[in-house]
Amino acid sequence: MATRKSASTPASKANVSKDELLAYYKDMLLIRRFEEKAGQLYGMGLIGGFCHLYIGQEAVVVGLEAAAKEGDKRITSYRDHGHMLACGMDPKGVMAELTGREGGYSKGKGGSMHMFSKEKHFYGGHGIVGAQVPLGAGLAFSDKYKGNDNVTFAYFGDGAANQGQVAETYNMAEIWDLPVIFVIENNQYAMGTSTQRSTKSPSYWGRGAAYGIEGEEVDGMDVLAVKEASERATAHCRAGKGPYILEVKTYRYRGHSMSDPAKYRTREEVQKMREERDPIEAVRSILLTGNHATEDDLKAIDKDIKAVVNASAEFAKESPEPALSELWTDIYADEIPQHDA
């Protein structure tokens, strides 16, 4: 079976246009600034409960989305803010959901871990580790059943990769040739348990071979490498060849959630990753050295993004809490919810 491990050399940059590079830069920066703002609002008590930030992992979703087309679906875990922004959901609606307000994507009833967008084909936002994997395969099942060539991106972490239901899903996805890309965001820690401590089979993508699923490992700190892998994966699925696994090696700078004691890894480890492998800095460097943009251009972009994020925070503070009557709505549907065709 053709399986591959990504080359250690950086992805080719020759066939990437200036516009694409700028788009990746903006998309990643939006996620980073948004998450920093969410962290602030959490500290101010405006966001409650659990809040899992995506800082450090931005290149994963931005690179994956680069190969998506209209009608493709995505589903992920509770660390979902980045995925929503990357597929074009409105930062205001996301931030207002974090603050539990009426203007949030779920009218304040879902929270950080449970947001959805029918319009953007974003299917959550799931809080039970690993549950999104069969759900994602089911979304792919629906596309195959309908006979279109859309794919589903089912994101999960190295922690979820050990779940039994993931193995069950691999098996069925391959039997039924489901057009699903299993994206393992390997940020090396399942909460506080490092991959070294949670498995003796650390090649997560390689496990696909046991089920006959092709896959590869990708440098998740290099958005161009992720994009190229996403192109291979989506082409594979759209061609009717069944599922594909991408193990994207990434790193989360922040804690698992806001209440992380940070005792399981050294400050130096985090610092080294930030300094040497930051995905946003990498694109910034390509833009500057390739004369695609000037420092001033990038400053202007930073300023625009800050404005978008600040506006989302303002909206999230000003949007009212849901009406008390909302407690009793959306428990049962009267009619079949209108799904994406």
Add this chain to the structure above:
Amino acid sequence: MATELLMPALSPTMEEGTLAKWLVKEGDTVSSGDIIAEIETDKATMEFEAVDEGIMGKLLIAEGTEGVKVNTPIAILVDEGEDASNLSASGPAEEAAAVEAAAPAPAKVPATAAAPIVSKSVEPDYPAGTEMKQQTVREALRDAMSEEMRRDDSVFLMGEEVAEYQGAYKISQGMLDEFGPKRIIDTPITEHGFAGIATGAAFGGLRPIVEFMTFNFAMQAIDHLINSAAKTLYMSGGQMGAPMVFRGPNGAAARVGAQHSQCYAAWYAHIPGLKVVMPYSAADYKGLMKTAIRDPNPVIFLENEILYGKSFEVPVMDDFTIPFGKARIWREGTDVTIVSFGIGMTYALEAADKLAEEGISAEVIDLRTLRPIDYDTVIASVMKTNRCVTVEEGFPVGSIGNHISSVIMQKAFDYLDAPVITCAGKDVPMPYAANLEKLALVTTADVIQAVKDVTYR
């Protein structure tokens, strides 16, 4: 020495079967392990092997004979040189022969139903004068699913052995032929995974029917039933949900032990976002299954293996559906209200018959759906009879009966002349031994005693 070969019991609930085919003829030599006949039960066709050696002396039951009771002699094996010409079977063979004479048998009458029970729906489920036919619960379920699959291309059936095996309990018999492998889908034995995939498919706009071989196995998958299917509509602010049916046999069958004999009615009835159906009669199975498939919410449809083979009157209609949340009054009475659902109705109705002989008039209500529950019908009845007994097969703690009795206390306290008694399964894991199993299940005697207690007789 002649040996009688008896009709074998090929499953825990088999009472009778069809002798589909003889693979030997009289005079053939038979060795241990030879396949001598094909026996068809309501679940499957199975091969019957010889255990002893000998010569097939006489075939007592002709092939094609239906309704051959378990343990009826079906053939006589003789030793070499033994004369088989004037052999005849001991007692039960004559009965079997009578059955044979009556073949082709019409739809079988349930073995336990003495006389037809006349029922009254609160509002009738079908117009008066509708033509009726006898149908088993199994056939009613298959018809309901097939009709809905013809009506809506987005409906499909997924589960273990639903396709090529024709259903572990033959519910989906013939459906693979009609609808093909795209819509009748065999899964590996991975409940957690396929329940999640089906739920995702429902998010994606399809209408899955998921068959669990039994709801005991659905415990492997329950996270998806509750966290994924039931809660997504709410968590998404009404944007997307899971229009789908999870169905399969629930509760005790017969002699299958603790891990295969649990009733989950109260578990699922606890969950907002789910609808829960647990029918008794074939007509209700049909009408409620069709409604379940059309419902835009996740529906838990709790069936019963023992009921699969029972026959009831089913209306002959192009499109027979029954709305959820509507109880059915099976018999009217004045002294006590018996509230039950699913197989519990068997005991409720039997008890009502026996109580009638003693001059106690019981009103018997079949809830049919447990979410929503038709409280109004129960309360109205209790206001009339002033006494209530609930009957179910599940465990007693946190049971449906507990819930019903609490609602009655809140809404009809002043009407009660006695405490409400909940008859449930005993508070023990299901034992295997036949005598203990009988004791662990709710019984007709339990119901009769409870009625006597609340009527102070």
